[in-house]
Amino acid sequence: xxxxxxxxxxxxxxxxxxxxxxxxxxxxxxxxxxxxxxxxxxxxxxxxxxxxxxxxxxxxxxxxxxxxxxxxxxxxxxxxxxxxxxxxxxxxxxxxxxxxxxxxxxxxxxxxxxxxxxxxxxxxxxxxxxxxxxxxxxxxxxxxxxxxxxxxxxxxxxxxxxxxxxxxxxxxxxxxxxxxxxxxxxxxxxxxxxxxxxxxxxxxxxxxxxxxxxxxxxxxxxxxxxxxxxxxxxxxxxxxxxxxxxxxxxxxxxxxxxxxxxxxxxxxx
Amino acid sequence: xxxxxxxxxxxxxxxxxxxxxxxxxxxxxxxxxxxxxxxxxxxxxxxxxxxxxxxxxxxxxxxxxxxxxxxxxxxxxxxxxxxxxxxxxxxxxxxxxxxxxxxxxxxxxxxxxxxxxxxxxxxxxxxxxxxxxxxxxxxxxxxxxxxxxxxxxxxxxxxxxxxxxxxxxxxxxxxxxxxxxxxxxxxxxxxxxxxxxxxxxxxxxxxxxxxxxxxxxxxxxxxxxxxxxxxxxxxxxxxxxxxxxxxxxxxxxxxxxxxxxxxxx
Numbered sequence: 001x002x003x004x005x006x007x008x009x010x011x012x013x014x015x016x017x018x019x020x021x022x023x024x025x026x027x028x029x030x031x032x033x034x035x036x037x038x039x040x041x042x043x044x045x046x047x048x049x050x051x052x053x054x055x056x057x058x059x060x061x062x063x064x065x066x067x068x069x070x071x072x073x074x075x076x077x078x079x080x081x082x083x084x085x086x087x088x089x090x091x092x093x094x095x096x097x098x099x100x101x102x103x104x105x106x107x108x109x110x111x112x113x114x115x116x117x118x119x120x121x122x123x124x125x126x127x128x129x130x131x132x133x134x135x136x137x138x139x140x141x142x143x144x145x146x147x148x149x150x151x152x153x154x155x156x157x158x159x160x161x162x163x164x165x166x167x168x169x170x171x172x173x174x175x176x177x178x179x180x181x182x183x184x185x186x187x188x189x190x191x192x193x194x195x196x197x198x199x200x201x202x203x204x205x206x207x208x209x210x211x212x213x214x215x216x217x218x219x220x221x222x223x224x225x226x227x228x229x230x231x232x233x234x235x236x237x238x239x240x241x242x243x244x245x246x247x248x249x250x251x252x253x254x255x256x257x258x259x260x261x262x263x264x265x266x267x268x269x
Numbered sequence: 270x271x272x273x274x275x276x277x278x279x280x281x282x283x284x285x286x287x288x289x290x291x292x293x294x295x296x297x298x299x300x301x302x303x304x305x306x307x308x309x310x311x312x313x314x315x316x317x318x319x320x321x322x323x324x325x326x327x328x329x330x331x332x333x334x335x336x337x338x339x340x341x342x343x344x345x346x347x348x349x350x351x352x353x354x355x356x357x358x359x360x361x362x363x364x365x366x367x368x369x370x371x372x373x374x375x376x377x378x379x380x381x382x383x384x385x386x387x388x389x390x391x392x393x394x395x396x397x398x399x400x401x402x403x404x405x406x407x408x409x410x411x412x413x414x415x416x417x418x419x420x421x422x423x424x425x426x427x428x429x430x431x432x433x434x435x436x437x438x439x440x441x442x443x444x445x446x447x448x449x450x451x452x453x454x455x456x457x458x459x460x461x462x463x464x465x466x467x468x469x470x471x472x473x474x475x476x477x478x479x480x481x482x483x484x485x486x487x488x489x490x491x492x493x494x495x496x497x498x499x500x501x502x503x504x505x506x507x508x509x510x511x512x513x514x515x516x517x518x519x520x521x522x523x524x525x526x527x528x529x530x531x532x533x534x
Contacts, residue, residue: 030366080299152376155366162335162355163377163421209367210401 006122007235013124014227014245016132017181017188017197020139022220024181025198026205026212027174030154034199035085036073039092041182041194043069045099048116048186052106059131059183066179069095074171119190119242121231132184139180146173151212189242196246201226204253222252287312288351288425288457293343294333296326303329304340305481311425316451316458316471318488321478327461328358330478331429334459351425354418358429358461360410368402370394374417388416391453392446407434411443419450425457426450432462444471 002008028037044062051061069091076087103111115123143150149170152160161167185194201223202215209215229252230245237244287310294307303326311317321327332338334345335355371385380388389395392412397405405413411431418426428447432440448471451458460472468475468488475491477483484496491497 148377151366155368155373155376156357156360158332158337159355159357159360160377161337162353162357165377206365206367210369211372212366212368215367 002235007231009124009126009129010121010231010241011228012129013132013188014121014231015224016129016136017185018201018223018227019220020136020143020181021185021197022201022205022218022223023140023143023216024177025200025202025223026216026219027150027154028178028195028198029202029206030212033178034195035088035092037178037182037195037198039073039088039095040066040069040178041186041191042092042099043095044182044186044194045116045191046095046102047099047183049099049102049106049111052111053102059135062183062186063176063179066182067176070175070179074175115190116186117190117192118240119186119188119193121188121241121245122234124187128187135180135184139177142173142177146170146177150174189245193242193246196249197223200246200249200253204249204256207256207259222256223249226252286348287346288348289334289459290346291334291343292346294330294340294345295342296329296333296338296340298329302480304333306343307478307482309334309476309482311457311459313424313457314451314455315473316448316460317474317476318460318462318468318472319476319478320462320464320468321483323463325463325479327463327478328429331427331459331461335427348424352421352423354415354421354423354426354456356411356414356418356426356428356431358433360414369398370400370402370405370413371398373402373413374420376417378420380420384420385416388419389413391419391450392416408436408439408443411435412446415446415450419454423456425459427459427461429461430463431460432464447471 028034043065047062047065048058050065051058054061073087073091076082077084082090100113103113103116112120149160149165150173152163152165153167153170157167181198182194185197189197201219204222205215205218208218226249227245229248231241233239233248234241234244289309289311291307291309294304294309295302296304307326307330309317309319309330319327319330329338333340335353336345370389371382374380374385374388386395386398389398389412392415394409394412394416397409397413402410402413415426415428415431426447431447432443435443447458447460450456451471462468468491470488472488474485475488476485477491477494477497484491484494486494
């Protein structure tokens with residue numbers, strides 16, 4: 001099983017995703033954007049359906065849909081008509097509903113709804129892997145370029161802006177990154193479980209890190225262990241692979257939270 | 270506490286123009302008027318304390334001075350090349366980003382380890398350089414934030430409620446530290462406080478804000494001002510405590526700032 005080509009492709013795809021989801025997920029956790037990630041993820045079903053209807057590349061369709069949603073969210077938030085979490089709830093579930101309706105209207109194309117909702121990592125193609133590694137490298141490079149200003153804005157938005165950090169381009173770049181990673185993660189864990197791959201490894205890494213960079217690296221490693229563990233479970237017990245990976249991540253996170261805490265090194269006299 | 274070498278002040282002696290010169294600031298947020306024709310100037314070497322009740326528009330005023338908010342009317346003049354150090358009011362201490370104090374203070378500036386240590390020495394916490402920022406006490410955290418502002422070598426230091434979450438003795442020490450920084454560096458200081466009972470004695474001017482400027486003057490006279498009495502009641506005026514001077518000093522001017530003079534400057 002472990003040497004079958006489709007299984008090797010699955011491992012390559014999952015490890016690639018964990019590598020980029022770890023660092024990006026840290027920012028989702030720090031900025032308390034788990035619900036935002038969910039909203040963008042739900043919009044990706046609509047992106048797939050519209051992409052099929054328009055006959056464009058599905059990854060591009062998903063990215064475009066997520067970007068439109070992110071921008072409309074920013075526009076709506078600035079009007080302050082509704083609380084942010086209410087807005088997210090409305091956008092998240094209406095995007096999912098419209099996506100499901102659009103998918104049901106696709107009678108001419110074969111459309112496997114379950115594989116989009118829960119992922120189908122065992123079916124990834126060479127082309128998918130090229131997307132994950134090519135796009136993932138690009139995403140990591142962009143995240144590295146944004147790292148310092150994005151971190152400063154995350155720690156204290158107003159202070160960073162008062163100190164001259166440009167917030168609009170950094171915020172936009174960050175949203176594009178999330179949209180992109182959701183598009184590539186969809187194939188692997190599915191729309192409903194994407195946010196888990198972003199936040200669970202990052203949350204598990206928090207206790208072991210003293211610097212933001214260490215937390216990002218540890219999150220990537222935990223995500224990779226979860227991918228291998230989940231795939232092993234999927235192979236041995238014949239469980240669905242996407243949920244198995246998320247379940248493995250959840251178990252790792254639980255273990256991380258239960259490990260006795262080291263004495264904090266505060267450096268105090 | 271080790272003292273850093275005095276830094277040459279940019280403008281206090283050579284440039285007679287104020288660091289910040291705000292005229293007729295008005296702003297409404299969500300249909301409510303927050304500020305109404307507020308004038309405010311700050312010069313080099315001067316400590317201006319802004320007091321006022323909750324909702325008086327103090328933090329809004331700070332955001333306009335910093336350029337984070339655009340006023341609906343009025344203008345803010347800033348001295349050319351002005352560098353501002355800002356210590357914000359609310360800082361989410363439960364923030365999940367793991368940061369050492371050194372990292373916190375160098376978030377937006379590149380500074381050598383020696384410069385970081387010097388800034389932390391100036392605020393009295395050099396031993397906390399490698400400590401986890403989330404584990405600091407309220408007073409230690411404020412000192413770290415002031416060190417972050419000092420690393421920019423500011424001409425103007427803006428502190429929004431710096432003694433919030435700090436106990437009484439820590440409060441006195443923090444006020445003294447702010448006075449020392451001004452004396453040493455000659456920078457202008459804007460200090461925001463909602464605590465009507467306590468005004469730092471080092472203040473050269475106190476501006477009493479409640480949507481508009483109610484009254485303005487030196488700390489010793491503000492409590493007898495009829496406008497202050499009317500706004501905060503005679504009890505508040507009676508209980509207004511002036512922090513004792515930590516040391517004697519002379520700023521070389523006589524604290525005469527009436528409205529006509531400011532309008533003309």
